[in-house]
Each structure stands twice: as C-alpha cells, then as structure tokens.
Amino acid sequence: MENKTDIKQYFINQFDEFEKSLNGEKSSDFHKVRKDAISKFAKLTFPTQKDEEWKYTNVSSLLKHNFSPVPVKENVSSETINKFLFDKMEHSLLVFVNGNFSSELSKLIDIPKGVVIGSLAEALKNNNPIVKKHLGKYAENDNYFFTTLSSAFTKDGAFIYVPDGKVVEDPIHIIFITKSGSEKILTQPRNLFVAGKNSEVTIIEHYVSDEDSIYFTNSVTEIVADENAIVDHIKLQEESNKAFHIARMEVDQERSSNFSSHLISHGAEISRNDFNAKFNDDGSECMLNGLFMIGDEQLFDAHTMIDHAKPHCNSHEHYKGILQDKSKGVFNGKVMVRQDAQKTNAFQQNNTILLSDDAVMNTKPQLEIFADDVKCSHGATIGKLNDEAKFYLKSRGIGEDAATAILIHAFASDVITSIKIPALRDYLEEIITKRFNQ
Amino acid sequence: MLLEINNLHANVEGNEILKGINLKVNAGEVHAIMGPNGSGKSTLASVLAGKEEYEVTEGEVLYNGKNLLELSTEDRAREGVFLAFQYPVEIPGVSNTNLLKTAVNEIRKYRGEEELDSMDFLSLLKEKSKLVELDQKFLSRAVNEGFSGGEKKRNEIFQMAVLNPKLSILDETDSGLDIDALRIVANGVNKLKTKENATIVVTHYQRLLDYIIPDFVHVLYKGKIVKSGGKELALELEEKGYDWVKSDKAEAVV
Numbered sequence: 001m002e003n004k005t006d007i008k009q010y011f012i013n014q015f016d017e018f019e020k021s022l023n024g025e026k027s028s029d030f031h032k033v034r035k036d037a038i039s040k041f042a043k044l045t046f047p048t049q050k051d052e053e054w055k056y057t058n059v060s061s062l063l064k065h066n067f068s069p070v071p072v073k074e075n076v077s078s079e080t081i082n083k084f085l086f087d088k089m090e091h092s093l094l095v096f097v098n099g100n101f102s103s104e105l106s107k108l109i110d111i112p113k114g115v116v117i118g119s120l121a122e123a124l125k126n127n128n129p130i131v132k133k134h135l136g137k138y139a140e141n142d143n144y145f146f147t148t149l150s151s152a153f154t155k156d157g158a159f160i161y162v163p164d165g166k167v168v169e170d171p172i173h174i175i176f177i178t179k180s181g182s183e184k185i186l187t188q189p190r191n192l193f194v195a196g197k198n199s200e201v202t203i204i205e206h207y208v209s210d211e212d213s214i215y216f217t218n219s220v221t222e223i224v225a226d227e228n229a230i231v232d233h234i235k236l237q238e239e240s241n242k243a244f245h246i247a248r249m250e251v252d253q254e255r256s257s258n259f260s261s262h263l264i265s266h267g268a269e270i271s272r273n274d275f276n277a278k279f280n281d282d283g284s285e286c287m288l289n290g291l292f293m294i295g296d297e298q299l300f301d302a303h304t305m306i307d308h309a310k311p312h313c314n315s316h317e318h319y320k321g322i323l324q325d326k327s328k329g330v331f332n333g334k335v336m337v338r339q340d341a342q343k344t345n346a347f348q349q350n351n352t353i354l355l356s357d358d359a360v361m362n363t364k365p366q367l368e369i370f371a372d373d374v375k376c377s378h379g380a381t382i383g384k385l386n387d388e389a390k391f392y393l394k395s396r397g398i399g400e401d402a403a404t405a406i407l408i409h410a411f412a413s414d415v416i417t418s419i420k421i422p423a424l425r426d427y428l429e430e431i432i433t434k435r436f437n438q
Numbered sequence: 439m440l441l442e443i444n445n446l447h448a449n450v451e452g453n454e455i456l457k458g459i460n461l462k463v464n465a466g467e468v469h470a471i472m473g474p475n476g477s478g479k480s481t482l483a484s485v486l487a488g489k490e491e492y493e494v495t496e497g498e499v500l501y502n503g504k505n506l507l508e509l510s511t512e513d514r515a516r517e518g519v520f521l522a523f524q525y526p527v528e529i530p531g532v533s534n535t536n537l538l539k540t541a542v543n544e545i546r547k548y549r550g551e552e553e554l555d556s557m558d559f560l561s562l563l564k565e566k567s568k569l570v571e572l573d574q575k576f577l578s579r580a581v582n583e584g585f586s587g588g589e590k591k592r593n594e595i596f597q598m599a600v601l602n603p604k605l606s607i608l609d610e611t612d613s614g615l616d617i618d619a620l621r622i623v624a625n626g627v628n629k630l631k632t633k634e635n636a637t638i639v640v641t642h643y644q645r646l647l648d649y650i651i652p653d654f655v656h657v658l659y660k661g662k663i664v665k666s667g668g669k670e671l672a673l674e675l676e677e678k679g680y681d682w683v684k685s686d687k688a689e690a691v692v
Contacts, residue, residue, distance in 0.1 A: 392523065394488075394510070396601065
C-alpha cells in the first residue's frame with residue numbers, strides 16, 4: 001500500500017480494462033480522442049514540486065494509492081442527495097454517482113425548448129454536434145498531466161447547451177457524489193457547458209461525499225460563453241476530507257459576454273483548482289471569486305489565469321481563505337494583459353486569515369501587462385482576525401467562540417453576498433456556522 | 439455598593455499609567471471623571487472593561503462584591519458592565535442587528551434565561567433606537583462602518599440601551615460631537631438612568647456635564663484621583679483650567 005506506484009504505467013494498464021468496459025463504444029469516432037490522449041499521457045511526467053506550477057503543492061501522496069478509473073456502480077438514496085440540496089429551491093438537478101449519470105435521481109424543471117441538460121455520455125452516443133465542436137477545444141491536454149488523464153478516460157459528465165437567445169431561469173444544480181465503499185476509485189467528470197449568443201444560464205457544480213473515504217476526483221470543465229451570453233457558475237467542493245480533488249476549468253468568452261464564477265471549497269485532503277478564463281473578443285466581463293476554508297492537514301491550491309487578449313474587458317478576482325490547524329493554502333493568480341488589450345480593467349485580490357500558528361499560506365498575485373492604457377491592481381494580505389473588533393464584540397457580552405464565528409462570517413461575507421442565489425448563500429452561511437461555531 | 443476600586447495600579451507596555459486609583463460608586467449615581475490628556479482616564483475605562491494590553495499590577499476592583507479583574511471581558515459584560523468606546527470599532531460584514539442579537543442572547547444564556555424570539559427582539563431594537571433618534575436603517579448596516587463620528591457615539595448609547603447594563607462607562611463619548619449630537623447622546627444617557635444602575639462619565643470637557651448632571655466629579659491627574667467633589671467642581675475646573683489642578687497638586691506634594 002505504501003509503495004509508490006508507477007502511476008503512468010498503472011493507468012496505461014488500466015486503459016485496457018477501461019476500453020473493455022466501453023463495449024461497442026470503442027469503435028466510435030470519439031474513441032480516437034481517448035486513444036490519442038493515452039499515448040500523449042505516456043509521454044508526460046507526474047507533477048512534482050520542481051515544476052513551477054506545483055511548487056507549493058505536493059501531490060505525491062496520490063501515488064500511495066491505486067485508484068480504479070473504471071467506474072463502479074453504486075446506489076445512492078434520494079435521502080442522501082437531499083442532504084446536499086439548498087432549502088426551498090426548486091431547480092433542475094443532475095446527479096452523478098461515481099461519475100455515472102443517474103437519471104433516477106435527476107430531474108428537470110421548466111427547461112426552455114432546445115436547451116439540453118443531461119449527460120455527456122448520452123450526448124457522445126448521439127454524436128451531438130455541439131459536443132463535437134467544443135469538447136476538448138479549450139482544456140487542451142498540452143502539459144496538463146491530469147487533463148490528459150481525464151481525456152483518455154472520458155466517459156461521462158454534465159453537458160449543458162443553451163441555444164442562442166434562450167434563458168434558463170432557475171439554476172441548474174449538478175451533484176457529483178462519490179460512494180467508494182472499500183474500493184479506492186477515481187472519478188473523472190468531464191463537463192461541457194455551452195451558452196449560445198444572448199443566452200443566460202446559472203450552473204452549480206457540487207462535489208460531495210457523505211463518507212470519510214479515500215478517493216480521487218479529477219474533473220475537467222469547459223465553458224463557452226458566446227456573444228452577449230451571461231453565465232453564472234458556482235463550484236462547491238465538499239469532498240470527503242480524505243479525498244483528492246483535482247479540477248480544471250477553462251472558460252472561453254466571446255464578445256460582450258459576462259461570466260462570473262464562485263469557488264467555495266472546504267473538503268478534500270488535497271484540492272487543486274486550475275481556473276483559466278480567456279477573453280476572445282471585446283467588451284466582456286469576468287469575475288472569479290473564491291472562498292476556501294481548510295483545517296487539519298488539508299491543502300487547497302487555486303491557480304487562476306485571466307487572459308485579457310482583447311480590449312475593453314473587465315476582470316475582477318477576489319479569493320479569500322480561512323486556514324486552521326496545520327492546513328496549507330496556495331493562491332497563484334495571474335492576470336495577463338496582452339498588447340492588444342487596451343482599456344482593460346483588472347482587479348485582483350487575495351486575503352487570507354490564519355487561525356493557527358501552524359497554518360501556512362503561499363500567495364502569488366501576478367500581473368503581466370503588455371498594453372499601456374489599462375487600469376490594473378492586485379494585492380494580497382495574510383493576517384489574523386482583528387483583535388480590536390474581537391474585543392469590541394466581547395465587551396458586548398459575546399464569548400470567544402461566537403466572536404470568532406461572527407468575524408469569520410464577516411470576513412467571508414463579501415464573497416458570499418456576491419452569489420446571486422439566496423438559498424445557496426444560506427447554505428454557505430450554515431457551512432461556516434458548522435465549521436467555526438460548534 | 440456597585441463598584442469599589444481600591445489602590446488600582448496598571449501598566450501599559452511596562453509604563454505605569456494608573457498609580458493607585460480609589461473610587462466608590464453606588465447604584466443610582468453618576469460619576470464624572472475628568473482630567474487632562476494622558477492622565478489615565480481611558481486606561482481606567484479600558485481596565486474596567488478588561489482590555490488585555492493593560493496589566494494590573496496592584497489593587498482590586500470589586501463589582502457587586504465580585505472580583506471584577508478575574509472575569510473575562512465577555513463575563514463582565516454579562517454581569518452588567520458596559521463600555522461606550524471612545525473610538526467605536528468598525529466591523530465590516532457584521533450588522534448592528536446581528537451583533538446585538540448575539541450579544542443579547544449570549545447574555546441571557548449566561549443568566550439562565552431563554553433566548554429572545556425574533557419578534558420580541560426586533561421590537562426591543564425599535565423601541566431603543568428611538569431613544570437616541572437612530573434611523574431604523576442603521577440596524578441593518580455594518581457595525582459603525584461608514585458612520586459619522588456622531589452616529590458612532592449614538593450607536594454606542596443605542597447598544598447600551600439594548601443591553602441595559604448596571605454599570606456604564608462612557609469613555610469620552612462627547613469628543614468630536616456637534617451640539618445636536620451631544621444633546622441626543624446626553625438625553626439617551628439621562629433616560630436610561632435608574633435607581634439600580636450607575637454611570638461613569640469619562641470626559642475632558644465640562645460641557646457634557648451641562649447635559650448629564652453628575653452627582654460626583656473626580657479629577658484624575660498622573661494616574662491618581664487628586665480631587666473629588668460635587669458637580670460644582672467641574673465648573674471650577676472649566677473656569678480655572680487643568681493648570682489649577684496641576685499646580686495645586688504640585689503644592690500638595692511639596
């Protein structure tokens with residue numbers, strides 16, 4: 001068990017098993033994509049701290065386990081799923097159990113005509129032209145070890161397509177639940193969200209487990225916001241505290257589109273998030289907000305990149321972290337303003353509160369500017385809770401724990417209040433209360 | 439006796455600021471503590487509230503017969519001690535209502551009482567906010583954030599009204615106020631006065647005492663109370679200035 005595996009050889013061997021599980025599907029056109037990926041994968045090396053992009057994040061503990069990439073069918077009750085729903089919110093729900101779409105647990109409500117909300121496996125089977133056009137075009141394999149792994153084993157995930165001019169009023173809630181039992185499994189959701197011209201959609205990616213087990217989630221999400229589309233994306237990471245969570249999100253923004261993203265993360269032993277957004281045309285806006293709360297020996301890493309390739313775009317990025325115990329946080333936020341990107345407005349900030357002397361935060365806000373008429377700012381703070389404020393609260397009769405909880409709620413509040421779904425805000429406040437006031 | 443301070447000495451960062459304070463306060467009384475800048479007025483207020491940077495080196499403080507200095511800041515508040523801050527702290531992201539609701543319920547829990555339900559709590563807030571002419575919209579705003587100087591001080595008295603303390607210490611609540619705000623603040627304090635509670639008004643200026651009439655005036659100088667008297671002492675101070683105390687004190691030492 002403790003022996004470190006040759007992870008590459010292991011997954012290359014597993015690929016044969018995986019192919020067998022695909023049955024007839026391996027003769028499809030798409031299977032070539034998988035095969036290309038596995039041969040590419042064979043040439044890549046597992047990331048170590050010698051790689052600049054992984055300098056503060058040691059993922060070698062992944063090598064201690066043989067995670068099975070062939071999906072294991074498990075049943076999850078609707079009662080279990082109910083634990084992760086937001087109160088009083090009627091919305092469409094997609095549920096994936098161990099990476100497989102579950103039509104029994106999913107439901108669709110008030111979906112406008114032409115809108116597709118469902119499983120990628122289904123769309124692949126039907127040779128969906130939208131999937132063909134977009135899948136894998138933004139999250140390129142390149143040197144991404146884990147993306148390439150995902151490409152090789154692509155099977156299922158959430159697929160949402162909102163055609164031009166369509167508005168999906170209610171948020172779409174996607175739950176990825178892992179139930180691993182005795183087996184250590186790897187699930188690799190591959191998500192594709194395409195919002196056509198002038199369309200609107202809100203999507204919640206929600207990673208959960210109600211067990212304390214060891215498993216590995218490796219997700220890749222590609223999002224296309226076509227001209228003047230409004231896409232609101234929330235990712236909520238509540239994996240088991242022993243799980244590994246590696247995720248990549250690539251966003252392609254066309255003219256005048258508006259994309260906003262919130263990452264709320266408090267689960268997993270190690271979580272790594274690569275979020276990249278690219279402005280392909282003028283006049284767009286992108287918001288990347290994040291809140292991570294970790295304790296024990298958890299590690300959270302966010303690597304973000306906003307690529308201002310075109311003029312007149314605005315970006316706003318604000319990540320906040322609350323670290324307890326011996327946890328470790330990494331923020332590496334890059335804003336690239338290319339030569340063409342005049343009149344760019346870019347704001348980037350990372351604030352972290354350390355609640356323990358043993359917690360560590362590594363933060364690197366980066367601006368690279370090649371245009372001369374832009375407004376950009378960036379900064380980072382790492383500190384403790386404000387003692388003056390705490391004394392003030394105590395002087396009103398509020399005890400140490402309650403005062404700490406109030407100040408943590410307050411610290412997190414600007415990220416939470418910028419989420420537009422009230423039921424989700426309440427859910428998050430509840431998470432904070434549970435975490436810091438019990 | 440509500441409060442009894444005996445020979446209180448306190449240090450800040452190794453410097454002795456309070457050098458033997460003696461003071462007795464009964465329920466139903468208003469005491470004014472006056473003194474020039476740096477005499478130790480705010481230090482005394484902070485020590486009574488339990489601020490950690492202040493180290494008590496000698497003496498004792500009895501509150502309702504209990505050793506006040508052994509209680510944590512929050513327990514002092516729960517026992518009925520209230521400090522109106524000279525510089526109220528801004529807490530972005532925490533609403534006034536949230537602060538007060540938590541405070542009221544923590545205090546009630548400490549006293550073995552049931553939590554107030556939301557309706558009762560809101561009507562309590564409504565009633566008390568009128569006392570200091572505080573607009574309802576302040577209730578949902580973040581604590582002191584973006585408040586004017588006058589609004590911050592009114593907010594302190596509003597909190598005092600809601601928490602209903604036995605012993606209130608007003609630390610330079612008048613500083614920087616215009617005459618309208620001063621009147622509103624003083625009015626609030628006067629309305630809250632009962633036979634069961636007591637107020638210590640810490641101030642540099644006599645003017646506040648035109649509105650809040652003290653039963654006793656004490657002059658603090660170099661960490662000691664050098665003069666005590668009735669309300670006329672404040673007027674005398676105003677007329678002759680603090681130099682009078684300083685020279686008097688110098689003579690007394692000689």
